[in-house]
Amino acid sequence: MKHTVLLLLAGGLAAGPLRAQRALPATPQRPVTDTYFGRQVVDNYRWLEDVNNPEVKAWFQAQADYTKQILDRIPGRDSLISTFQAYDRLLTVRYGEVKKRGNRYFYRKTLPSETVGRLFVREGKTGPERLLFDPTAYDKSTTYAMTAFTPSPNGQLIAIGLQEGGVELSTLRILTVATRALGAESIPAVFGGGIDWLPDGSGFLYTPNNSTDPQDPKGNLDTKARLHRLGQPVAADPDLWSRAKNPDMGIRPDQYPVMFFADDHTQVYGLLASVDRRADAWLADPADLAKPTIAWKRLSAPTDSVYDFRKLGSRLYLHSVKGAPKGRILVTDAANPNPATATVLLPEGEGNITRLLSTKDYLFVVLSDGINETVRQYDPRIQQWVQMPMPSTGTAGLEPYDAAHSNELFTYVSTWNRPETVYDYAPETRKMVLSPFDMKARYPGTDDLVVEELEVPGHDGTLVPLSLIYRKDLKKDGKAVCFMTGYGAYGISATPYFSRRMLALLNQGVVLAATHPRGGSEKGQAWYRAGYQTTKPNTWRDFIACGEYLVKNRYTSPRHLIGEGTSAGGILIGRAITERPDLFAAAISNVSCSNALRMENSPNGPVNAPEFGTVKDSVQCMGLYEMDAFQHVKPGTRYPAVLCVGGMNDPRVIVWQPGKFAAALQAASTSGRPVLLQVNYDNGHFTEDKQVTFRNFANMYAFALWQAGHPSFQPRTIAAK
DSSP: OOOOEEEETTTSOOSSSOOOSSOOOOOOOOOEEEEETTEEEEETTGGGGOTTSHHHHHHHHHHHHHHHHHHTTSTTHHHHHHHHHHHHHHSOOEEEEEEEETTEEEEEEEOTTOSSOEEEEEESTTSOEEEEEOGGGTOTTSOEEEEEEEEOTTSSEEEEEEEETTOSEEEEEEEETTTOOBOSOOEEEEETTOOEEOTTSSEEEEOBOSOSOTTOTTTTSSOOEEEEETTSOGGGOOEEEOTTTOGGGOOOTTOEEEEEEOTTSSOEEEEEESSOOSOOEEEEOGGGGGSSSOOOEEEEOGGGOEEEEEEETTEEEEEEOTTOTTOEEEEEESSSOOGGGOEEEEOOOSSEEEEEEEOSSOEEEEEESSSOEEEEEEETTTTEEEEOOOSSSSEEEEEESOTTTOOOEEEEEEOSSSOOOEEEEETTTTEEEEOTTOOOOOOTTGGGEEEEEEEEEOTTSOEEEEEEEEETTOOOSSOSOEEEEEOOOTTOOOOOOOOHHHHHHHTTTOEEEEEOOBTBOTTOHHHHHTTSGGGTHHHHHHHHHHHHHHHHTTSOOTTTEEEEEETTHHHHHHHHHHHOGGGOSEEEEESOOOOGGGGGGSTTSGGGHHHHOOTTSHHHHHHHHHTOTGGGOOTTBOOOEEEEEEETTOSSSOTHHHHHHHHHHHHHBOSOOOEEEEEESSOSSOOSOHHHHHHHHHHHHHHHHHHTTOGGGSOOEEEEO
16 A cells, blocks of 8 residues: 655654644633723733742643743744844844943944843044953853943943843943942942943932842832942932922832933933833032932923923923924023923924934934935034935934043944944034944845835724835735734834844745734824824734735735734734634734733733723723733634743743643634744843853744745655555
8 A cells, every 4th residue: 555654854743733742731711800981891810920930830831841842843933143143243243222321432342152232442533442341251150241321420440230141120230441340339220220420420320220129029119210429328218309308299109200310410310211201300519419308390291291401501402292293393492491482492383293302502303204214413503404415315323432522422323224324423413424333234035135115004994104124025915924013002003123033034935024003103293193092903903904904905815824913012912813713823922911901910010001091980991901811812713823922031021921822722712823932031121141042032033934935934744655
């Protein structure tokens, strides 16, 4: 009798879909019923929220082990990692965060052979460099990276934020530049490592979290702005500004009281930071830092809708969206600011203002047409606006070397299909020259890439921007795999950028679709508010509309369409696949907000309530229910293949958010396609460590490409008689 034996060439895998060596046990359902303003909601997996419970820890570990077995055996996954590494080596050096103090230039530098960046200094921009700090040598027993570094005003000291295991809560250490010696100070739980030095370098302002544990529910509530003086015990650092110290200022528990100086150090500012971009800001005399109580003066209230402010001389410049959805620039007296009576310096125009920044003598305003940015510069001494010459269209990158003492800018333009070239820009002459910190590299395939900027009809007829990048030999026959990504939250726009990781997909014939749904700011404040709280359904429905356009116009088909959303983009991808499971072959739900109704019960949830809403308000609560992907999983539905990703050290989206979503999908889906949960134990929301990052993204991409039918990621078979 003739028979056919299928032999897989990829590591002895079983024929057909890849399967783990041992089956994943079913997740117990233990229903908990909540009533929200008369609406009963059942949660079958509430027990997974207790991440310190041994049973829950074992569940996450079992999911991680099961997922790893499958991901490790996908053909093409390791090739992707190799491609990421090869493209990384083409960039012979990577510079970041160049900061000037006096004649010293401090910067992060990463070589292809290094997983994280090291801190260097040059005397003069082109002088010989000297290594100041290597985080990999700090403690050989564990992995550290720098979250931030801040030189003192005279450039003699540097505050370094050290991160362990991808946790964004950093430990601050102080390094003496001349000797490279670390001081005795060790200040834990500073988010990102951000500080602002006192003018004389004797200490700094900072706002630490209350706990080093990213899963502590009270870690970032009722935080306090503090002052540390070098050589003094950290425990004695005074509380300068907080809800406890200033009960009459209306500070909410979820607001971060952050203090910082004007560039010229003539004023100190207090910003009650939150996800609400409207500045709740105050100012004071720096001399008040030595007094028992600071005499705060109101700079702007949230109702003033000021997004940013910059001081130049005696004037304060405001980026305001009040009565101007695309933004305008106002100017007021710095000593006694009043947004209501401020003079309009730059009226609202066609371009959406995306950024306000300054150097010693100049003001810069970045404007966007929805995708591409232009820059205008203003000289207050002669009251003149001029256009800043940019080398090409795309996203304008501008960073002052030393805003307090210099006008020079570190400048670049980022595009979808070309790596950026870095220039130094002198506003006095409006001249750009190639920077000594340029990092230009040539990558294979970039000359063959086509970029299309489109607007496609949304679910309600609204035109939604859609950016497409693909090889010029694409055949629009519906057979190409398409990777469609989206975010649409916090007013953050999806601006053009060059991604070496995405290039690895583009060079394999994948179509990249970057969506611009409502909830971002591509079309100004109105676009943002149209995907905010109760209007949030527009965000995922815009995403769905983009997918429908791609299918209708034969760029891809539902068999080959991948959807991806990260963090707040988890709402977008989660609700897209629960509303239109038939549209997607695969979905990536990466460190995702997937259970919006329960976000306030996570450590970072209360601070995000201004963006998404609160269960304490009847209208907002129903909005949260609508955006809750977990609650919209329906048993007996043919869901696409889904890879959920969670970071065990994630301080922004706690791991049980994607975990519960994965559990619900595993129980409900009848498509036969896999639903996996990748748990990163060496990563948080993200990490600088290149090798961890390469593995993480290769896992996500390989899974999705396998399920979307890309030939390079399918188990290969041969027939033998």
